[in-house]
Amino acid sequence: MYVVMIAAECAPVAKVGGLADVVFGLSRELEMRGHAVEIVLPRYDCMRDDQVWGLQVTHRDLHVPWNGGTITCTVWFGFVHGRKCFFIEPHSQQAFFDRGAYYGFQDDPERFAFFSKAALEFLLVAGKRPDVIHTHDWQTALVPVLLYEMYAGAGLANQRVCHTIHNFRHQGVTHAGILQATGLGRPEYFGAPDRMGDDLDHHAINLTRGAILYSNFVTTVSPHHAWEVRHTDLGYGLGNVLHKYQDKFGGILNGLDYEMWNPETDPHVASHFSAAHPAGKRGNTDALRSRMLLRDAARPILAYVGRLDTQKGLHLIRHAIFYALHHDAQFVLLGSGAEQGINEDFWHLKRRLNDHPDCHLEVGYDEELAHLIYAGADLLVMPSLYEPCGLSQMIALRYGTVPVVRNVGGLRDSVFDWDFSERPRAERNGFVFEHADNAGLESALSRAFGLWHNEPQLFRQLVAQGMACDYSWNHPGGHYVDVYEFIRHK
Numbered sequence: 001m002y003v004v005m006i007a008a009e010c011a012p013v014a015k016v017g018g019l020a021d022v023v024f025g026l027s028r029e030l031e032m033r034g035h036a037v038e039i040v041l042p043r044y045d046c047m048r049d050d051q052v053w054g055l056q057v058t059h060r061d062l063h064v065p066w067n068g069g070t071i072t073c074t075v076w077f078g079f080v081h082g083r084k085c086f087f088i089e090p091h092s093q094q095a096f097f098d099r100g101a102y103y104g105f106q107d108d109p110e111r112f113a114f115f116s117k118a119a120l121e122f123l124l125v126a127g128k129r130p131d132v133i134h135t136h137d138w139q140t141a142l143v144p145v146l147l148y149e150m151y152a153g154a155g156l157a158n159q160r161v162c163h164t165i166h167n168f169r170h171q172g173v174t175h176a177g178i179l180q181a182t183g184l185g186r187p188e189y190f191g192a193p194d195r196m197g198d199d200l201d202h203h204a205i206n207l208t209r210g211a212i213l214y215s216n217f218v219t220t221v222s223p224h225h226a227w228e229v230r231h232t233d234l235g236y237g238l239g240n241v242l243h244k245y246q247d248k249f250g251g252i253l254n255g256l257d258y259e260m261w262n263p264e265t266d267p268h269v270a271s272h273f274s275a276a277h278p279a280g281k282r283g284n285t286d287a288l289r290s291r292m293l294l295r296d297a298a299r300p301i302l303a304y305v306g307r308l309d310t311q312k313g314l315h316l317i318r319h320a321i322f323y324a325l326h327h328d329a330q331f332v333l334l335g336s337g338a339e340q341g342i343n344e345d346f347w348h349l350k351r352r353l354n355d356h357p358d359c360h361l362e363v364g365y366d367e368e369l370a371h372l373i374y375a376g377a378d379l380l381v382m383p384s385l386y387e388p389c390g391l392s393q394m395i396a397l398r399y400g401t402v403p404v405v406r407n408v409g410g411l412r413d414s415v416f417d418w419d420f421s422e423r424p425r426a427e428r429n430g431f432v433f434e435h436a437d438n439a440g441l442e443s444a445l446s447r448a449f450g451l452w453h454n455e456p457q458l459f460r461q462l463v464a465q466g467m468a469c470d471y472s473w474n475h476p477g478g479h480y481v482d483v484y485e486f487i488r489h490k
C-alpha cells in the first residue's frame, strides 16, 4: 500500500508531544512491513534541520488558492531517520510557519487550515495518488473535508482517509470564516449542527467534527479511551457524534519505539540488562541512588516521570510521596509543568523534603535522567485522572519497573493487576486501582510494597512478566494495516 501521513508533527524533526512519536513510529513500522510511506509536514523555521538528511527543494511553485488569491509555496524533501518527508513552506505576509514556535498563536486554526489545503494541493499537482491518507488531530482534520468536497472532483477521487485523534481536549473549535478562506464557502451549510457546527458553542465550527464525518475511519490511541470518549465526558462534547459514527470508530493502542527504549543498548543507563539477563538492573538502582543522593537501603524505589499536569492526578502523586516515605519505600520524581503555579508547588515540596534520605524530587525536563529512572526504579506510579494512551507505563514495563496505575484509558489496556486481573496469572504485569482518591491509590501501593518486601521471588516474577510484554509498534502496525485495507476496498 501507498500511505501518505499529513501531520503537524513528526519526531524528532518537529516534536511537541506524543503525536510526533506516533507519526514517526507508525511510519517506520509500515515501511518495515513493505508499504510505501511519505510524510507531509509544514516547513517550520524552528524545526530541527539537523535531523533531516539531504534536505532540498523539490517543488518551487506550488500555488495554493487561499482567501480569494493564491499563496505560493516551496516544497522541500528530506529523510528523517530514513522516513521520506516533504515540508511545505508558504511565502506570504502572514508567515504561517516562521514564528519561532510550533503552536500558540491566535491564528493557529488558519495556519493549519492552510497547511491542510496546501498538502492536498501538493498531492494533486505532484501526481501522488496514495491508497490511504492518514491525518492526525485537529491540525489536519480539514483534509478529509476538503478531499471529499473539492479534491475528489479534481483528481483525488480514489483516496481514502484514516484520521487519528490523539487528544480530545484540542478539537480546532474556530469561526466559519476559515472555510471561506479554503474555498469551501457556504458557512451556513458546513457550519450546520449536523455537519461541522460545534455541539457546545453554536456559533463555532469544529474541525475535528468535520474529520469524524468525512473520514473513512477514525481512531483514537487506545481501545478503552475509544469507549471513554463515547460514554463519559472525556469526549469533550464529541461523544454524540462518535456514537452516531461508531461503526467507523475504534481505538488502537500506540506502540513504543523499541529501538530508542532498549535496556540492552540504552546509552543513558549505567548497566545494560534484558529479560534474559535481569541482574544488570541492580547497577542502575545503585547509580540512581547515588545520582539522587538516596541512602542505600533495602527499600523499593517508587518513581514518577512525566508532565506535572492536573490530568496526571497531581494530588495522588503528592500522596504517593508521603505514603512511600511512611511505608519503608523511597521516592524519586522527575517532572515539569506548563503552569507556573504547579511547578512552584513542587519546588516547595522539594525544598521541604530536601534532606530526606529516601526522597528526591527533580523539577524540570531531563531526557537522560528519565532513562536512568526507568532503569533503576522498582515501581512507577501513574495515578492519571485520564490517559488516552500513556507511554511511561510501557517504558517502565520494558525496563523491568512495575507500573502502579489507575484503571483509565490506555493504562487499562496495557497494565493488568497482579491480584485481581481477569487475565491468566502469567500475563499480569502491575498493580491497578479504580478510584482517584487516597484510599484507591493506597490499595495498590500497599500490595506493591508488600510483594516487594515479603515475596521477593514473586516480585521478580512480576518484573519478568512485565518485561516479556510486547508493546512495540508490531501489533499496532498490524491493526492500522487492517484499518487501511478495510477502507481501501470500500
Ligand code: ADP
Pocket (backbone or CB within 6 Å): 017, 018, 305, 306, 307, 334, 335, 336, 364, 365, 366, 367, 370, 389, 390, 391, 392, 393, 395
Ligand atoms: P503525555 O503524552 O501525556 O505527556 P505519556 O506517558 O504518553 O504522557 O508520555 C510522556 C513521555 O514524556 C514519556 O516518554 C516520558 O518519559 C517523557 N517525559 C515527560 N516528562 C518528562 C520530564 N520531565 N523529563 C524527561 N522525560 C519526560
